[in-house]
Amino acid sequence: MTEPLEPSLEKLLRSGGSERLRPGAKAKVRAKIQRHLLRLRVLIGGSVAVALFTLVLLLALFSRTESQEAQPLEPPRAPAALPAPSSDAGTAFAPQEVGEEVQSATPPSPPNLRRDPKAPGRAAAAADPAVESPPRRSTLAEEVALLARARKALEGKDPTAALEALEDHRARFPDGVMRLEREATTWMARCALDRRAHAPEALQFAETHEGMPWVARLRAICTLTN
């Protein structure tokens, strides 16, 4: 049997359970959750719409192609009954032209969306039904690798390269686990490029995230010395 806790220790433990969110923080966190859920809804709604649209088009195309392919299999009529060859009939049976029609009728496919350099992450997420799943380990490793690249560039006095890596991260993982660290590193890189221009906003960012492990470094890089 374990010994009972000392009264002064018990009091200390009670104080640990009585800590509450800072004034206003409850509403702030609630607002953040609402924003996040709204973004997810838009993303999911958009992807469902695109998927339905694609499905309908593919079905329409498939049924059309099938009916076109079925026609030559019909038993040949008596030659006299055949109409004179016309340009219309020619195109209707020309396989390569059907192929061309298929191509032109196909809507922009998800892979093209994925290649959009502006929003590859979002497009990939939109096409992925598991968009709400928590990040997998490999995703976290990818995030970490991108941030490591940024850090290396910053340490190598190449803030532009750091910003490029951070932009890669932003595009691929807009709501990634390391998003806050990405933003902090972005301010560091900007300050390294032009401290005077970015210091006020960067320091504001540091202030709103007081207590995070990178705040001291951000301040050190962005604080104006004179």
Add this chain to the structure above:
Amino acid sequence: MEWAENATSPREVPSFEVIYEDYADFLYAALRRLGLSPTGAEDALQDVFLVVHRRLHTFEGRGSLRSWLYGVAVRVARDHGRRRKIWARFFSSEETEVDPAAPASSDPQRALEAAEDLRRLDQILGRLPAAQREVFVLIEISGLSAPEVAQALELNLNTVYSRLRLARQEIHAVFRREQETGND
């Protein structure tokens, strides 16, 4: 509210909004005692409730809602702890999370004492291995029962008791040492 739609289960599980109102502060306190800074705990709390929103329909009321929520909180806290370690590895190791000053209160002296108590408590809890700390915080600070903790952390009940015993021994030892050095 719109954000609470689709989040209620047919088995009389409270709505998402009610859960947020009832549990946000308690889960925040648990996240803090699990080692997160005030800002980090707020960030983690957001993640906790995103998971809750996503998974609430899968909670069928078979166990305690409270233990389910704390289980989510512990897992999120682990993730955030990992993030913090990754960050510390990237950048200089001397950077540690610093708690901001005590919040403003009508009684500044009392607020300062409360902040000092919390700092001391977190220092003591910081001596525990993570697995023991989780069990200790949930039972001794958040007030869950051992079976609830076993459910929350998906642990064997005996393991919970064993971790609790070890944690209490360590906490006692640290607390006594601290008092002895304080009395010297």
